[in-house]
Amino acid sequence: LLQYPPELEKRYTVKETIGSGGFAKVKLAIHKATGEKVAVKVMCKDSLGEDLHRVQLEIDALKSLSHRHICQLYEIIETPVLFCLIMEYAPGGELFDYIIARDRLKEHEAVKFFRQIAVAVAYCHSKGFIHRDLKPENLLLDEQQNLKLIDFGLASKPMDVKHQLLHTCCGSPAYAAPEVISGQPYIGTEADLWSMGVLLYALLCGFLPFDDDNTATLYRLIQEGKYKVPDRLSKESARLIQGLLQVDPKRRLTVTDLLTHPWLCSNDRPPVQPYDILEDVRMRDVDMDVVQQMAVHFGVSLSDMHPLVVNWAFDKYTVLYLSMLKAKENGKIVKLSRLWYPADRVSGSC
Numbered sequence: 640l641l642q643y644p645p646e647l648e649k650r651y652t653v654k655e656t657i658g659s660g661g662f663a664k665v666k667l668a669i670h671k672a673t674g675e676k677v678a679v680k681v682m683c684k685d686s687l688g689e690d691l692h693r694v695q696l697e698i699d700a701l702k703s704l705s706h707r708h709i710c711q712l713y714e715i716i717e718t719p720v721l722f723c724l725i726m727e728y729a730p731g732g733e734l735f736d737y738i739i740a741r742d743r744l745k746e747h748e749a750v751k752f753f754r755q756i757a758v759a760v761a762y763c764h765s766k767g768f769i770h771r772d773l774k775p776e777n778l779l780l781d782e783q784q785n786l787k788l789i790d791f792g793l794a795s796k797p798m799d800v801k802h803q804l805l806h807t808c809c810g811s812p813a814y815a816a817p818e819v820i821s822g823q824p825y826i827g828t829e830a831d832l833w834s835m836g837v838l839l840y841a842l843l844c845g846f847l848p849f850d851d852d853n854t855a856t857l858y859r860l861i862q863e864g865k866y867k868v869p870d871r872l873s874k875e876s877a878r879l880i881q882g883l884l885q886v887d888p889k890r891r892l893t894v895t896d897l898l899t900h901p902w903l904c905s906n907d908r909p910p911v912q913p914y915d916i917l918e919d920v921r922m923r924d925v926d927m928d929v930v931q932q933m934a935v936h937f938g939v940s941l942s943d944m945h946p947l948v949v950n951w952a953f954d955k956y957t958v959l960y961l962s963m964l965k966a967k968e969n970g971k972i973v974k975l976s977r978l979w980y981p982a983d984r985v986s987g988s989c
């Protein structure tokens with residue numbers, strides 16, 4: 640790959656590639672100031688072609704979404720030829736590989752994961768975003784075996800998320816809703832819920848409900864909406880899958896039905912709290928201890944540092960604040976070294 644931007648090299652040590660697909664490459668990197676691992680999604684502008692607008696969609700979505708089950712955007716470094724998205728690193732890899740390694744998940748583990756996915760999708764919908772590509776490949780495991788939703792490149796933000804009709808047929812065919820593949824205008828939230836049904840089936844069975852090498856056959860199977868339910872599935876889980884894999888989107892469960900479904904609140908798990916869906920790191924109070932450490936690091940006053948953090952510019956202040964917060968939540972003590980090169984000092988009063 641061509642040389643990385645100086646801005647990236649200065650504050651990150653770029654390591655090996657951990658993912659490559661389509662028009663992007665994901666590298667592991669170390670955030671020098673905190674020692675924390677991050678993932679850098681690098682995209683060359685000139686090889687993006689008409690995918691450039693997808694990157695813009697993904698950036699807009701990621702800048703608006705901040706939730707514990709969505710892979711957090713930390714910093715954006717853009718040059719005339721490159722986009723570099725510095726993002727949260729999930730060391731557990733893709734949920735897809737996790738399922739394959741175990742054949743299929745036990746019910747109690749599927750409940751745990753599916754609840755996290757449901758809360759993440761409910762949060763996205765509440766912020767007006769449709770993911771449109773929900774599948775196990777787009778769910779990563781973090782160090783605590785919790786899920787992080789990624790790949791918002793197909794996401795869309797219709798004005799009225801509940802009623803605005805979408806037209807683009809996109810996402811992976813096996814997870815696509817009947818109304819999406821039939822080319823009719825469809826409501827994004829309803830299409831995401833169908834994909835959740837396919838996802839839940841894959842978690843519990845280890846294979847797909849609708850699968851065929853021939854795409855035309857696959858489409859027919861999806862539009863018929865007939866699939867086999869293995870006997871070993873519990874009645875409750877089979878009923879939930881049936882509620883999600885309704886060919887008629889008007890008969891399909893909504894995300895609210897989903898969050899209150901008995902199967903999700905089984906094994907004495909408390910019902911999902913409204914906070915779980917509204918949580919936004921930015922709406923939480925700013926952690927003033929972290930801001931104070933940053934002020935010392937940059938050699939400025941707390942009152943100069945605070946506005947730079949709550950500015951959420953996805954710049955070197957945003958990544959430092961979020962990286963420190965994550966380390967703190969993981970019980971790690973991060974000692975920020977004092978900056979010696981004045982050029983890096985905060986511009987303005989100092």
Ligand SMILES: Cn1cc(Br)cc1C(=O)Nc1[nH]nc2c1CN(C(=O)N[C@H](CN1CCCC1)c1ccccc1)C21CC1
Nearest residue numbers: 657658659660663664665678726727728729730732776789
């Ligand atoms: C695979 N793996 C194994 C370990 Br250990 C860690 C990982 C890993 O990927 N961790 C990780 N942390 N944060 C990220 C990743 C991967 N990653 C990704 O965004 N990964 C996606 C994976 N998509 C799934 C279907 C098609 C591609 C990707 C998108 C474009 C190009 C390459 C990769 C981010 C940046 C958000």
